[in-house]
Amino acid sequence: MHRLTRAARIRWASTATSTSTSASASAHTPTPPSPPSKSKSRWLGFLVVGATATAAGIYVRQSNDSATLNPETFTKYSLVSREPVSATSSLFTLRPRRFSESNYDVYEEAWATGVWSVMFKQPQLQIGRDYTPLPTTAATGLTVEDENEGCLRFFIRKDPFGEVSRYLHTIEVGADVEMRGPKIECAIPKETEEVLFIAGGTGIAPALQAGYSLLSRGGRSKIHILWANRLKDDCAGGQSDSLKPSPTQGWLSGWFGGKKEAGEVVPVREEDRSLIVRELEALKSQYPGQVTVDYYLDEENTFIGKEAVRASIDSSSDRKSKLILVSGPEGFISYMAGPKLWAQGQELQGPLNGIIRELDLKDWGVWKL
Ligand SMILES: Cc1cc2nc3c(=O)[nH]c(=O)nc-3n(C[C@H](O)[C@H](O)[C@H](O)COP(=O)(O)OP(=O)(O)OC[C@H]3O[C@@H](n4cnc5c(N)ncnc54)[C@H](O)[C@@H]3O)c2cc1C
Structure with missing residues (x-):
């Protein structure tokens, strides 16, 4: 059986955001967060994401006749x-x-x-x-x-x-x-009880993974997914679980074919749901009460801003081990949590910035995917 390279294990610790990097850390060895400085509860600035030669554009020449997926050869x-x-x-x-x-x-x-x-x-x-x-x-x-x-x-x-x-x-x-x-x-720590996953576009794929990985461990952990897309087509049939304002349609919940007016529920036909929305619905059915999803659309002028993140945090319980994961295009990650960095051939988390830093969230770990 193949053993995986556990490149980046998150630690639950209270450290501060810093601007240094840990580029010298071994690619396969978890790097502890920087020592505390100003604020207490923000952390995870600089763990090294597995640098197993996955830089964009990297030349890949190894050939292979292995029948088993492995990190070394194709x-x-x-x-x-x-x-x-x-x-x-x-x-x-x-x-x-x-x-x-x-x-x-x-x-x-x-x-x-x-x-x-x-x-x-x-x-x-x-x-x-x-x-x-x-x-x-x-x-x-x-x-x-x-x-x-x-x-x-x-x-x-x-x-x-x-x-x-x-x-x-x-x-x-x-x-x-x-x-x-x-x-x-991103290795999700065993003690994680709650995840807020902020996804842009195809960043929903790791959100589905995180949900599956977290919830299949058993217990009553929860995941709340905020998913932003450019076009309605990308998340057709998606119905938001939280009530939130839409500038074009007023206070609605699930406006992508789900509800016409506040309070009026229009059932979405299965065939009108995009495959990924169906995947999200399946995860919800598999783990009732443990998964919530809210959809945001550029086309509808609804964006994941500070308020949306704050509302998700506010509505969270007093669970102890809480993690925010951010995944999507570079600009999306930068806006939410600041850019990731490249240094000495390795991808680093970079300092926590963006709206998540501005919110100064206590007790939440943050990881940029
Ligand atoms: C961990 C991880 C998981 C991912 N999972 C998924 C997933 O499940 N699904 C998914 O769809 N994507 C995923 N991605 C993104 C994916 O890896 C690719 O980045 C994406 O598919 C684009 O690759 P490409 O080769 O098609 O585009 P590229 O050739 O890399 O080009 C991307 C864009 O950059 C522009 N560009 C390229 N070179 C230049 C240049 N020199 N100057 C200016 N502009 C330039 C191109 O015009 C293009 O618009 C993931 C990324 C990561 C890091």
């Missing part, structure tokens, strides 16, 4: 299907080219640890990009056989100018795709 999968989720994104299902019983253990260990990714290779350009496997839920569409065969699914946005996402959207069903991993992006 393993061949074949594209089973590519279903459109919206005009700009699709759900990919991939199956290992050769069967290996060990894949099950590799995946299980990654799921148990937290948020993880794999790197896909673009063979002509010899470059790689990271993508986030989706958990298997009731809405998954995968059969037991698919699961036993080690299939993985991904939600991938096509960047019209992007090398790897364009490549993935143009290859034929049945074609080979090489990937390596898992890479642990």
